[in-house]
Amino acid sequence: MRKILISCSILILLSGCVQDPSPATLETSTKKSEELPNEYNEKIALLENTVPKEESYFFQTKEFKIYLPYAVDFIDISKIELFSDGNLVAEIPNQESIQLQDKHILVLQANKRINHFDSVTLTDAHDNHIEIPVGDYYYEGQSSDDTIPNNKEAFIRSKHYKQAKGSLIYTIEFTxxxxxxIQFSVPASIQKIASVEEQKTISETADTITYEFRIDIPKEYFIDQDITNLNLELKAEQINNSLRKTIFKAFIPINVDEYSIKAP
Structure with missing residues (x-):
């Protein structure tokens, strides 16, 4: 994936005074304003003609990420709309709710529950509407965030992860x-697709406890769905009586090509 340096032009007004932008900001601003229309349109066409063959499964959250195949830092995004099978499911018009990470990951703040979307439309500063297919994103369940007293909260001491041939094994040591x-889980739809083994306690001392969690996703699912990538979220929650808090999350991408690798 081609990397493009990203920077932002920031105009700060303080007590009626204008702070001059830095040289780096001026350079980036000039580059964007002088960029040839053909070059801009070619980059847009590359995004719009993407044919993603992937599915992503996450837990419900107010902040979520969209992984785009190419950098979008050259676009001055003013609004983002999410669509599911052609139907508008969410509109994010506030630039403060839109961030860009690593040039190609959109980090969005949503004020409503979103269950599914498969395309996004970016509106740029010139009011162009850029439609980008992104594959199927599913959001299920929820992430818990109860407040657990500091002296009762578990922390991660170490973690180890192995993945090959659709088999995923996480080993995590907690205080x-x-x-x-501690309870591990993946979204309910993944549980229907994969073989999910019950988590195991593999070691325990007076101060620590270590768990192992494993899931296996069959290659046949990729073939049946005609996809090349499947992304999923794994979480661990601490449960203290009626309190429940998510203390660990992992984003796990799986590519069909890895089935040629020996399983862990």
């Missing part, structure tokens, strides 16, 4: 907290 349980 041991009396009366607390």
């Amino acid at each position: 041991k907290v009396e009366g607390a349980n």
Whole structure:
């Protein structure tokens, strides 16, 4: 994936005074304003003609990420719309709710529950509407965020991850907290696709406890769905009586080509 340097022009007004932009900001602003229309349109066409063959499964959240195949830092985004099978499901018009990470990952703040979308439309500063197919994004369940007293909260001491041939194994060591349980899970739809083994306690000391969590996704699913990539989210929650808090999350991408690699 081609990397493009990203920077932002920021105009700051303080007590009626204008702060001059830095040389780097001026350079980037000039580059964008003078960019040839043909070059801009070619980059847009590359995004719009993307044919993603992937599915992504996440837990519900107010902040979510969209992984685009190419950099979009050359676009001055003023609004983003999310569509599911051609129907508008969310509109994010506030630039403060739109961030860009690593030049190609949109980080969005949503004020409503979103269950699915498969395309996004970016509106640029010239009011052009750029439609980008992104594959199927599914959001299920929820992430818990109860407040657990500091002296009762578990922390990660170490973690190890192995992945090959559709088999995923996470081994995580937590600090041991009396009366607390750790529960791993993946979105419900992944549980229907994959073989999910019950988490195991593989070691325990007076101060720590180590768990192993494994799931296996069959290659046949990729063939049946005609996809090349499947992304999923794994989370671990700490449960103290009626309190529940998500203390670990992992984004796990799986490519069909890895089935030629020996399983862990």
